[in-house]
Amino acid sequence: xxxxxxxxxxxxxxxxxxxxxxxxxxxxxxxxxxxxxxxxxxxxxxxxxxxxxxxxxxxxxxxxxxxxxxxxxxxxxxxxxxxxxxxxxxxxxxxxxxxxxxxxxxxxxxxxxxxxxxxxxxxxxxxxxxxxxxxxxxxxxxxxxxxxxxxxxxxxxxxxxxxxxxxxxxxxxxxxxxxxxxxxxxxxxxxxxxxxxxxxxxxxxxxxxxxxxxxxxxxxxxxxxxxxxxxxxxxxxxxxxxxxxxxxxxxxxxxxxxxxxxxxxxxxxxxxxxxxxxxxxxxxxxxxxxxxxxxxxxxxxxxxxxxxxxxxxxxxxxx
Numbered sequence: 100x101x102x103x104x105x106x107x108x109x110x111x112x113x114x115x116x117x118x119x120x121x122x123x124x125x126x127x128x129x130x131x132x133x134x135x136x137x138x139x140x141x142x143x144x145x146x147x148x149x150x151x152x153x154x155x156x157x158x159x160x161x162x163x164x165x166x167x168x169x170x171x172x173x174x175x176x177x178x179x180x181x182x183x184x185x186x187x188x189x190x191x192x193x194x195x196x197x198x199x200x201x202x203x204x205x206x207x208x209x210x211x212x213x214x215x216x217x218x219x220x221x222x223x224x225x226x227x228x229x230x231x232x233x234x235x236x237x238x239x240x241x242x243x244x245x246x247x248x249x250x251x252x253x254x255x256x257x258x259x260x261x262x263x264x265x266x267x268x269x270x271x272x273x274x275x276x277x278x279x280x281x282x283x284x285x286x287x288x289x290x291x292x293x294x295x296x297x298x299x300x301x302x303x304x305x306x307x308x309x310x311x312x313x314x315x316x317x318x319x320x321x322x323x324x325x326x327x328x329x330x331x332x333x334x335x336x337x338x339x340x341x342x343x344x345x346x347x348x349x350x351x352x353x354x355x356x357x358x359x360x361x362x363x364x365x366x367x368x369x370x371x372x373x374x375x376x377x378x379x380x381x382x383x384x385x386x387x388x389x390x391x392x393x394x395x396x397x398x399x400x401x402x403x404x405x406x407x408x409x410x411x412x413x414x415x416x417x418x
Contacts, residue, residue: 152359
């Protein structure tokens with residue numbers, strides 16, 4: 100575990116957070132009333148989850164979170180309850196909700212994600228102004244999670260430009276990821292994606308670790324990011340930059356839910372880097388954090404003690 104003490108500031112941005120609800124039913128049967136178990140409520144959204152996991156790991160971050168309406172008020176209360184420092188931005192509408200339902204008879208999970216409020220150009224400009232005013236050169240800025248309705252495909256690039264001097268970490272998916280690869284964001288520090296996303300971009304299956312590393316290296320060479328990380332599910336994760344091609348083996352655990360694993364990975368990785376650790380140590384920490392997260396209930400994240408127990412299993416090797 101990185102030593103406790105000084106760390107570079109970390110800021111996370113979540114413009115489309117959610118009040119995450121998770122529950123269980125015996126079986127999902129159409130056209131019937133389904134009696135659910137008592138729901139668990141948690142703050143949700145990529146960047147916010149990263150800040151929550153950083154706090155769980157004993158680190159510090161500031162979560163910038165767009166909140167609106169009664170759901171936003173309830174979400175703010177949950178964030179305070181977890182002791183995560185945050186700054187509430189005014190959202191242009193009611194904060195969305197999401198629902199994860201586990202079918203007890205099969206163990207399958209079903210995730211229902213509502214879209215959230217629409218962001219106009221004026222709403223977006225307010226965020227850019229805040230980021231420019233609060234940017235601290237050398238800090239880490241994490242852009243993670245779904246993009247809110249109304250923003251353009253290059254929105255992550257615009258956010259990055261509003262954070263001059265920061266080490267920007269981008270963890271996104273879908274059209275926003277495709278745009279970031281097709282039109283690289285100048286100076287992007289870290290780009291992370293999962294295996295399915297990587298194979299879609301590569302237009303081929305990335306069967307071996309070397310396949311993943313080769314594709315990541317091609318993105319680094321094209322200037323997509325200084326460091327590219329590809330998750331390989333239960334196998335582990337590959338990290339490539341101009342100096343290294345390394346792999347961290349995932350710990351062997353019983354998977355309960357994969358929700359939040361990617362956010363926990365980013366939290367462990369960024370916290371280690373913010374504490375001055377090497378990329379090798381950061382990759383191992385991120386992988387251990389993801390491994391711990393998949394053992395928890397749907398919207399729960401990693402636990403520091405569990406991460407520490409799993410860390411020795413996340414061995415680093417060259418690839």
